[in-house]
Amino acid sequence: MLCIAPQDKAGGDLRVGIIGAGRIGRVHLETLASVAGVKPLIISDIVEPVLQDVVATYGLPAYSLNPDDVINHPDVQAVWICSPSQFHADQIKACARAGKHIFCEKPIATDLAGTLEAIQVAKDCGVKLMTAFQRRFDPSFARLQKAVADGEVGRPISAVLQSRDPAPPPFAYVKGGGGLFKDMAIHDLDIARWLMGSCGKNEPVKIYATGACNVDKAILELKDSNPSEAIDTANILIEFESGSTATIQVCRRATYGYDQRVELFGTEGLVKHENVFPNTVEKWNGDAVRRADPMHNFFMTRYADAYKNETKAFCALLKAGGEVSPSGDDGARALEMAMACDLSLRLGRPVLMSEVQLPAGQKRVAA
Template structure:
């Protein structure tokens, strides 16, 4: 059976009677009311436009983070915001000068003045909302993950391709000035050929238990950023992974099923040539938000340390220390990164340029997280060939995909499978590739990698 292509959005179904339609706030500036032109589907609608009309789905914590970033991007014009609890949408609209607010996500997607939609809703709604955006000809900026499952993720990517709209996965660490400088050092050979990467990611305190329960587990919810960063810094595709998980902070977490039972984890990712990335994550670090990276090369090493609100230090006869703790969480630590990723996506829309962090990047990060979870639960190295990406079959359009459970269960690391045609819509094979990912995800081409590397190199010079 095919997966349903449903445009029904559960996030918007709770209070329809309370707010019969979008509520328009008084304009605070003539620019907000400027008429839009070229209302056709896809990127061509933006060719005659300087500004990009933005709709936002979700006024929760991450929605507010993105609204703050949009406020720092003059060419992005917030048009409408939705939230099931309409009072939160109204509060955000007033604070960030958004013209309209509603409780209905579909009103955001179908708004005639919206060119691109920022999806900041709970993860389980992402795939359907992306498909609805594609059907409406709206470009998509989606918080990770694109979807909670592989088949749904592939459907969302293919649907956007079929509709000719751009899809960006919000993996903001790629745009952080510190990580950008590390990447630049690698690309320009300042540390020589890379030998190993080390990444540390520790939250100042664990999220509410209700969030952890049903949140996807520490690898999909938290370590996915570090898994993506290891691939971003290595500049190549991983081969296998080993993960260990444990529970130390909250015994209630330890009683949860699967990888949700872990609040602490260590991961080793093996890359071609024996290169490794080591990642440690923990949901609690009392000394502050711990975000560090180190890259060892044959000519040297580059590292990035934690960021502090100020440079003040205290000197006494007993000790020397920073006056304050590091930034307390991702909202403040990655403020510049959120702004930069927003500017880059808006620029790519205005100029019809390449998407800086694609849906495929989000898919690969999800595959890595699934493999890490499998490794931790089974206590062994996991080859990425074991993840049943080739047991996913799509119809000719690529927009209806499903996982063949029997086929998936028969797969193992030593068995090679032919990549499924149509897995990613309009993707050309890459016969020269020998890696698991390039065999299965044929949209990654050598020419694309070289172009992307040059693009990253140029952008990194700005930091």
């Protein structure tokens, strides 16, 4: 395998490219365009008018209908991969071989074999690979994790994560999407592992997942092809090496909005964070004492700051050096946890992480 060495320079602007000018690509571009010392040079997409608009708005010097022009741009040092999931693995590998650092929207690949391979190529080529689990960069999630890492509540004992979408996705998204654990709970699995590992190494060892179809009966027909696609509600209990536990509750529909809460109990106290609302206004009248408005409706508004922060963090890392977090390995680990959930649901019993089948010839990511 041929790898071009990454063009890391002390000082000077960080020159970047973006693949994908969709919703999330534009979010990252806006951030990249506003960070001092960072220069977006080129963006690719398959829709030319979108590219023209984006280039005009943010003053980019170039665009292309071909992602290879981003990957192979001689001045680009790092690439933000915001393309559809099925292209991620190949683009990661191409970037790595071209000596470009990589910020990749989740997932790294659509299966574990592809994930592990892409990660390995990035390692072999010596480029940094960040898996974009943006929640780690949300002010509340990040502050909570810091409290745990700093020992503000002692040693972690148990966590509860509530994670619910405002409405189920279209049937077409669910069907063949890999199921509730892989397409939705994977964020929560990463957060649970991140929190519980905040005070030292502490990997998941056993997972018990239950699931049901409560809010979207259309998906029941997927039961035979993939049971994890036929559920819209799940309860996941994760046991860690230290004996601590994390409970994750996911559902594809909460009538009240996008429910994203964590609480963690430790030997010296408890930390929790609440849902976020668009403002702090309360309204009191004959009907109720209530919030004036519902909580944020979905991830684009709820995690607006997190998206900015993660891109800024990766830029800062590329300039200052250090360990990537969440790394490619973190992405692989979350995927393995989701696979353990799939297996547990199928078997109706807790499964050990070691029961998760690795691709032939692969060995487990070092815990």
